[in-house]
Amino acid sequence: MPIFVFPTICDYMKEYVNQPHYLVAVDCIVFGFDDGQLKILLVKRGLEPEINKWSLMGGFVGAEETPDEAANRVLKKLTGLEGVYLELLNIYGEPDRDPIERTLSVGYFALIDIHKYETQLIDNYHAEWFPINEIPKLIFDHNRMVAEARKKLKFKASLHPILFEMLPKKFTIPQLQTLFEQVNDTKMDTGNFSRKVTSTGLLIRLEEKDKSNSKKGAYYFKLNKKSYAESFNDLLSL
Amino acid sequence: MPIFVFPTICDYMKEYVNQPHYLVAVDCIVFGFDDGQLKILLVKRGLEPEINKWSLMGGFVGAEETPDEAANRVLKKLTGLEGVYLELLNIYGEPDRDPIERTLSVGYFALIDIHKYETQLIDNYHAEWFPINEIPKLIFDHNRMVAEARKKLKFKASLHPILFEMLPKKFTIPQLQTLFEQVNDTKMDTGNFSRKVTSTGLLIRLEEKDKSNSKKGAYYFKLNKKSYAESFNDLLSL
């Protein structure tokens, strides 16, 4: 008599049927950069429970879509933007994280150019940009999500040129440095930063200058899309 | 008349109820190192559909556990090991990835010391270690999971000292180098590798030597747990 008995098809089907089923949601931590500050986008919840509390933007994963697609859909609906930089952050699955019913949430972090945001939507969805150091108390485990997203952004940005996702097409090196310093919570030597960043071949200097911050003015740069793509190929992976 | 009408509590509850519910599973890509080869652990499926096909080890997320806990449970059951190195890989949520019923799978990759594996379980679960370059056709999207896990391991190992998770307590530098080369699919200068790895302060040299591969013999080393922990604190994040 065999010690291990293979289940039959019926056993197999039963195994599926007997398993609990859960709601699956996505939540997006959306980063933007404006006015020399790193910010994230929050929405004021218009539903019970936790009505009028701030939360991340999220939604349920529909029957015909992957979690990735759900996250893109939510972002499109709440920011008007498509094709934004989006990356899996973590999965949040504490059995009681949602008081109504067990819901697993797939957390994504998104980087957007804050100036492309459709400001009309701010009103529609009671949304607001919060400086990263002034995040209020959020619902459920959303504060934990934000904390993990910050860590991931910092780590990621040290290896991949993703910060450009948050900058406009034309940007200056001091601007890039400020964003970098915000993300990494540090200060850098301006000379060394400038040289390092230009030596990568990732940037193309334009003729125009931004004179809003100094008399000399800082040259505008744009991304070298070609080498940007190549460095992504080198580093991609995750 | 307001343009945007807040849903009532009833709307809110209905929103939950109307949403589809899914099965949620975990799948583990288990790496080990033996005989100079990087390997992964596969099980022969004893159930329809896809009976007798090779697959990753997995299971459903139970009602009282997080996906992390489910992955640990599955690993404990199928390897006998607890507290193994385990990290989220990705979430796999194509609506039709499982032909029986929609199932979202949370992929984890695990690193274990292959010699601690309870070999009895190999028989119980029809499991087998496969060299990384000889992985057979797997069920569902499991080959994709393996490919992504390899990429992640390579990337991860370039930043974190995680390879030690796959080595025994006592190991030699040539051993470590072979593992490193397998993971990165490359060759390194032995001298430079040795110096670099010892200069980190991560290793403590023992008196004993391994003379199985050379007449001179290679010193055994063990991990400096203290600086190992510290470097983890520095780099953690993900």
Add this chain to the structure above:
DNA sequence: TTTATTAATTGTCACTATTACAATTAATAA
């Protein structure tokens, strides 16, 4: 006992990257 052998380890040196900080530049406004 001596010598040849071989993987493991250490030495060397040219080359590149990093860092701190000093000097210069290009505009503006007094």
Add this chain to the structure above:
DNA sequence: TTATTAATTGTAATAGTGACAATTAATAAA
């Protein structure tokens, strides 16, 4: 014309990397 100031470039000491040569410590053959 000159003072001012952020932006940019210069410089030099230091540290890290990589290729390759030399040495070492054991074993086994002569």
